[in-house]
Amino acid sequence: MPLTKDELFRRIRTDAVLxxxxxxxxxxxxCVHRRLVRxxxxxxxxxxxxxxxxxxPRLDPVKKTIDEWLRADLEAPRKxxxxxxxxxxxxxxxxxxxxxxxxxxxxxxxxxRQIAAEAGAPADGFIIRHNRPGADAEVDFGEVVICLAGxxxxxxLFAFRLAYSGLAVHRxxxxxxxxxxxxxxxxxxxxxxGIPVGQIRYDNLSSAVRRxxxxxxxxxxxxxxxxxxxxxxxTPFYCIPGLEGAHEKGGVEGxxxxxxxxxxxxxxxxxTLEELNQRLAAADLADRDRKIRLRSRTVGxxxxxxxxxxxxxxxxxxxxxxxxxxxxxxxxxxxVRMNDYSVPARFxxxxxxxxxxxxxVVISDGRTEVARHPRLPxxxxxxxxxxxxxxxxxxxxxxxxxxxxxxxxxxEGTFTADHEAFWxxxxxxxxxxxxxxxxxxxxxxxxxxxxxxxxxxxxxxxLSVGAATADVxxxxxxxxAQNAGPSxxxxxxxxxxxxxxxxxxxxxxxxxxxxxxxxxxxxxxxxPPDLNRWDxxxxxxxxxxx
Numbered sequence: 001m002p003l004t005k006d007e008l009f010r011r012i013r014t015d016a017v018l019x020x021x022x023x024x025x026x027x028x029x030x031c032v033h034r035r036l037v038r039x040x041x042x043x044x045x046x047x048x049x050x051x052x053x054x055x056x057p058r059l060d061p062v063k064k065t066i067d068e069w070l071r072a073d074l075e076a077p078r079k080x081x082x083x084x085x086x087x088x089x090x091x092x093x094x095x096x097x098x099x100x101x102x103x104x105x106x107x108x109x110x111x112x113r114q115i116a117a118e119a120g121a122p123a124d125g126f127i128i129r130h131n132r133p134g135a136d137a138e139v140d141f142g143e144v145v146i147c148l149a150g151x152x153x154x155x156x157l158f159a160f161r162l163a164y165s166g167l168a169v170h171r172x173x174x175x176x177x178x179x180x181x182x183x184x185x186x187x188x189x190x191x192x193x194g195i196p197v198g199q200i201r202y203d204n205l206s207s208a209v210r211r212x213x214x215x216x217x218x219x220x221x222x223x224x225x226x227x228x229x230x231x232x233x234x235t236p237f238y239c240i241p242g243l244e245g246a247h248e249k250g251g252v253e254g255x256x257x258x259x260x261x262x263x264x265x266x267x268x269x270x271x272t273l274e275e276l277n278q279r280l281a282a283a284d285l286a287d288r289d290r291k292i293r294l295r296s297r298t299v300g301x302x303x304x305x306x307x308x309x310x311x312x313x314x315x316x317x318x319x320x321x322x323x324x325x326x327x328x329x330x331x332x333x334x335x336v337r338m339n340d341y342s343v344p345a346r347f348x349x350x351x352x353x354x355x356x357x358x359x360x361v362v363i364s365d366g367r368t369e370v371a372r373h374p375r376l377p378x379x380x381x382x383x384x385x386x387x388x389x390x391x392x393x394x395x396x397x398x399x400x401x402x403x404x405x406x407x408x409x410x411x412e413g414t415f416t417a418d419h420e421a422f423w424x425x426x427x428x429x430x431x432x433x434x435x436x437x438x439x440x441x442x443x444x445x446x447x448x449x450x451x452x453x454x455x456x457x458x459x460x461x462x463l464s465v466g467a468a469t470a471d472v473x474x475x476x477x478x479x480x481a482q483n484a485g486p487s488x489x490x491x492x493x494x495x496x497x498x499x500x501x502x503x504x505x506x507x508x509x510x511x512x513x514x515x516x517x518x519x520x521x522x523x524x525x526x527x528p529p530d531l532n533r534w535d536x537x538x539x540x541x542x543x544x545x546x
Contacts, residue, residue, distance in 0.1 A: 005046045008032070012040040058099050059107060062091055066107065070115050084108045126247055129163075133302075134309030135198030136163040138249040139185070141176045141205070142256035146276060147269040153377045155273070157259065158184035161252040165302035166292045167192065168255050170263075170280045172273055173358040174377035175337065178207040180358045182228055182320030189232065191284075192303075194310025199237040201249040212241055231318045233311060272374070273359060322356040332388055336361055338379035342388045342405065343371045384408055386415065387448065390441050397437035418459045419443070425468035442470030446477060454481045 003011070012030060015021055023041075027034045039047065066087055073081040082090075084105040091097045091104070142157045156176040161168040169188040173180040189195055204212050204219070211220040219238050229236060239245030246253055263283050270276040288300030295302075326334040328347045333340040336354055341361050343352060347370065355362040356375070361383075363371040373383045384405040393400050400406055409415035422443060427436030446455045458477030462468060 008036075009040040009044060009046055012037055013044065016041060056099070056103050056107075058097060059103055062095055062097050062099070063107070065091075065095065066104075067111060067115065070108070070112055071119070073112075074116065074119055074121060082108075131163040132198065133164045133306035134162075134194075135196060136201070137161060137196045137198075138163060138201045138252035140203065140249065140252040140256055141181075142260065144172060144260060144264050145267055146172065146264070147267055148273065148377065149271055152267070155377065156180065157256060157264075159252050159256050159259065160184065160188035161255050162192070162196065162303065162306065163251055164306050166251070166299050167288065167303040168252075168259070169284060170259055171358075172276050172280065174273065174375055175358065176205075176207075177322070177337070178222070178224065179320055179322040179356055181205070181207040182225075182318065183358050185228070185232070186317060186320055189313055191281075192310065193307060194312060195232055195234050197234075197309065197311050199235050201237045201239060201252075203245070203249075204238055204241050208236065209238060212238075228318050228320070231314060233314075320357070321362075324354040324356060325351050326354060327351050332392070333382070333384070334363060339376040339381045340383070341371065341373045341376075342384040344388045345391050382408075387444065390445055393441050394438060397434045397441065400437055400441070416456065418456050418463075421463060422459045422468060422473070425463055429468045436468075439468065439470050443473050446470075446474055450477055450481060454478075454484070 008030065012026055012032075015026060015029065021029065023034050023037045026037045030037075069082050069087060069090070084101065087108060088099060088101050088104045091099055138161050140159050142159065144155055144157045146153055146155055148155070153174075155172050155174055158171045158173060158176075158180065159168060160170075169191050171184050171187055173184070202208055206222070208222055208225045209219045210222055213219065217238065221236075237248075239248040263280065268276055268279070270279075288303065289298050291298050324336060326336060328334055328343055328350055330348060331340075332345045332348055333342050334352060334354060336356055341363065343363055347365065350365075352370065353364045353366075355364070359375055361373045361375050362369060363373075371385070371388070373385075376383055382404060386403075386405040386409040389403070389405050393403075406415060419440065423436065423440045426439040427433050430436045430439070443455065443459065446458075454477045455473070457480035458473040458475070461476035461480075462472040465472075
């Protein structure tokens with residue numbers, strides 16, 4: 001590594017004193033010219049290098065013109081001021097002078113600052129903000145890309161950051177809509193255990209702001225957002241629109257970039273968003289041991305100091321999920337945020353209530369839940385459950401083989417190899433593809449009121465005896481359910497002790513009057529009943545329905 005000039009001077013002066021070398025010997029030892037040795041012996045600090053003044057013969061005649069344009073820019077609107085490219089073009093058009101762009105750029109960059117200072121323009125800088133413990137916070141959304149279930153998916157990172165301690169809470173969602181915005185706040189408030197008592201700083205995103213009042217800090221807020229912040233009792237602060245207001249919440253702006261580089265690089269591969277958010281929660285917890293820049297305390301130590309100063313959470317949550325009422329189309333789906341979700345076919349043509357959350361879509365008919373789906377990312381996706389179409393497929397069995405619902409059931413593993421084997425056997429035994437498909441659909445209907453493992457056991461038992469009919473599967477499934485006992489539940493405790501057996505009831509007393517009435521009854525001379533004809537019905541083979 002080459003020595004700096006200061007270090008070279010120090011070594012030359014040291015060798016001259018300790019080894020008493022001559023100027024020629026010092027020059028030979030350090031491989032430098034004798035003039036440099038004499039300079040080092042004369043002064044301990046090297047003489048600053050003289051900066052050469054570069055001249056541009058083509059630019060010199062038009063420098064006054066450029067200065068006039070830059071002075072006029074001081075009174076012009078900010079978005080209609082000269083750029084270096086525009087100045088180069090005007091010189092070519094109006095003065096017929098062709099100057100290289102780099103030459104114009106360097107001159108404009110230097111003179112713009114000098115002219116602004118000469119005119120007394122205000123200095124463009126930043127002021128360090130004083131953050132009180134438990135007072136202020138900042139919120140922002142940032143785009144991230146993850147490999148979700150094998151597909152590269154563009155998602156959104158919600159970031160909530162306390163200004164004093166720098167403690168940040170992160171959550172990835174498939175959308176940056178209002179439901180994700182509100183749920184992100186609820187998640188952050190629950191995690192930090194309180195609400196900042198000062199201001200929470202935001203961009204002018206549409207989830208919170210309907211309209212920005214021109215040249216004012218006033219905002220026309222979204223009514224649902226206004227109800228949400230009144231419920232939790234915090235004060236919002238909206239930054240200046242555009243890049244000019246980014247510095248007003250610079251902490252969270254930098255936090256989003258830091259998190260992308262350090263926690264989401266390389267691109268994470270997960271099966272579900274819940275799995276990714278669990279990773280982020282663990283990373284946020286580990287981040288409390290980090291020190292921000294030159295601070296002497298960690299993030300966790302500063303957060304411990306401001307935790308008692310946070311406002312308490314309300315006893316009830318607001319309910320951030322968005323409520324919609326779409327109509328079910330003829331394909332038994334509802335469209336929510338440009339994605340289709342299936343519902344049972346009996347609801348075709350009706351309006352249903354949809355609770356749209358960040359991770360789930362819950363569809364209800366009044367107070368009865370009829371479908372629940374994981375929320376799809378992006379647009380144009382379809383989430384179809386095969387069970388919702390079974391009534392239609394009973395009338396149109398030929399549509400099953402090429403249906404999208406069957407393809408999704410195969411990919412998710414709900415339509416197993418046992419179902420495939422039963423379908424093949426049923427079509428082969430009836431010599432009628434439609435009849436075999438109907439037998440399969442009857443088996444799929446059993447899943448509505450029986451456990452999947454019992455139905456699968458019934459399918460295997462039926463195939464083992466060569467009977468590919470839904471009736472045999474139902475009987476064998478009930479046997480498997482009886483052998484397995486009652487279905488265990490997570491919340492159920494130990495079974496209660498059986499009550500003690502009740503004593504047999506005492507027979508009613510026989511009175512004298514009862515005996516007299518029985519003696520007066522006429523004798524019964526009818527022959528005893530013959531049950532042979534009824535026994536024949538047990539041996540009668542029921543005709544199979546086609």
